Amino acid sequence: MVKRQTAILRRARPAPPFWEIHLALEQPPEPGAYVLADLGGPLREPLFPSEIDSAGFVAAVPPGHPALRLLPGAEIDVIGPLGRGFRLNPDGHPLARLLLVAQVGFLPFLQPLFQAAPAVALVVEATTRAQLPAPTRFPPTLELTLVTLDGSAGYLGPLEAEGAVPSGLERAGPRLRELIAWTERACFAFELDRYPALAQCVSEVRIQPQADLAQALVRVPMPCGVGACDACRVATQRGERQACVDGPVFDLLAFRRE
Amino acid sequence: MVELAPRHKYGLTLTVPVMPASGTFGYGDAYQDLVDVALLGAVVTNPVSLRSRRTAQGRRIGVRGDAFVVHTGWPNPGLNRVIRTYSETWERLPIPVIVHLLASRPEEVAQTAARLSGVAGVAGIELGFPATISVRDARATVEAAANEGDLPVIAKIPFGRVERLAPILAAHGADALTLTAPPRAVLPVRDERAGAVARFMRGRLYGAALFPLLLDTLSYWARRLPVPVIACGGIASPEDALACLTLGAAAVQIDALLWREPALLDTVARALVQPQKPDSVLAESSTEQPGMEDEE
Secondary structure (H helix, E strand, O other), X not given: OEEEEEEEEEEEEEEOOEEEEEXXXXXXXXXXXXXXXXXXXXXXXXXXXXXXXOOEEEEEEOOOOHHHHOOOOOEEEEEEEEOEOOOOOOXXXXXXXXXXXXXXXXXXXXXXXXXXXXXXXXXXXXXXXXXXXXHXXXXXXXXXXXXXXXXXXXXXXXXXXOOOOOOOOOEHHHHHHHHHHHOOEEEEEOOHHHXXXXXXXXXXXXXXXXXXXXXXXXXXXXXXXXXXXXXXXXEEOOEEEEOOOOOEEEEHHHHOOO | OEEXXXXXXXXXXXXXXXXXXXXXXXXXXXXXXXXXXXXXXXXXXXXXXXXXXXXOOOOOEEEEOOEEXXXXXXXXXXXXXXXXXXXXXXXXXXXXXXXXEEOOOHHHHHHHHHHHOOOOOEEEXXXXXXXXXXXXXXXXXXXXHHHHOOOOEEEEEOOXXXXXXXXXXXXXXXXXXXXXXXXXXXXXXXXXXXXXXXXXXXXXXXXXXXXXXXXXXXXXXXXXXXXXEEEEOOOOOHHHHHHXXXXXXOEEEEOOHHHHOOHHHHHHHHHHHOOOXXXXXXXXXXOOOOOOOOOO
């Protein structure tokens, strides 16, 4: 981990509902890892890669984010790369099948993995149809499953729910379980409180799953990035862990309920 | 050289009067890649309790303007585990380690102080108190730490309680005082989905705006207390640190502002080892303190 100056490479461009900024960085963070950027506020802001290229990385930020005030050429001070990102092939074997599952607001965290395997399936959950990104924004090779909480498009969510549904709608749960059975690795990006139920889905489908079969990105405030402040502690089956250094990507099954 | 515990049999000598504040720097090695610890006077650890504490529920960080509120609940694995995990790190560090203890009941503090005596690398104890602790309980806690342990005891005074607590604790066992712990503060928490204030979070307030309040406290108390005073709260530059020393502080602690700029510790430490002319920091003017202008 080092502290360095980086530069904004091009003007922020809209990628609804986000804006994308392109930062030059010799050693960009891996997917799921991050840098802490000094953007003028009292605390550094974490920036996660939504694209990684030879010049640096692109970070998707929400409207109003302080990074959007920066113009091309502006220099900012970053610390990183920090944290443990997604671990797709720790044993060196190329991955053939990858499942990505995200709520729509967290989709940029998984975006660098859209082409990380020959076969990638993506499940996106949104509250309603209007929040879903246009399918044309995804690579054509991606197998896309859309889920809405009001049933206005795709399957009816939430993903982990069970029970009867109104006629004409189909629950997302069985589809998710089918994909979990199919995949070699699964990467999730949701609010932390969703993970126990999603972990339950995985453990129901896969008998004695290997470590890191399913991985979960945890988004909590990480003001220091080095494990000093204890603001990012999350409860796991192995006790409390610091998202900034032990994560932010954890084994999803660490969030199973006892 | 600065002596923070001149009345103590072992003393607590710092080569540089700069250290991180408790709760901001981990247990000594978290910032090893970003801060040259050897430049500092001491390391103050995150708060430690006799038994383990879990992290707080709910919102942990709230930002308002240039200030922010932090609520962690002081999670820690408990004294024995902290010692097991970090004693080798502390022994290796080239500077003294001050272990910050969460002051609970005097009996527990006595146990923790006794347990820390003799742990290699540990040179002092800083006691942190609940914001509403009574004078009697605070005094009993300091006396317990001083009587049962061998280490110098620093009492970190809750914000707004200096007048009630500082003179008493200085007279009853505290070798030095840290002025002050961060103020308690409350922020509204918006529910992003509902777009309205859903609840409130309470926590410790940090920010550069605390610095004038610190100077106000120091300007009155630093030279009236019979023990060395460590200044803490919103120090954001070498000039801020020098101003604290000018007003009588023996040393300074850099608080959560170091999260944004870890190099602040090095920068302040380097500035303070240079020969200083304290009077050049503030324009010399009136009566009681160097550079202190009359009250409005």
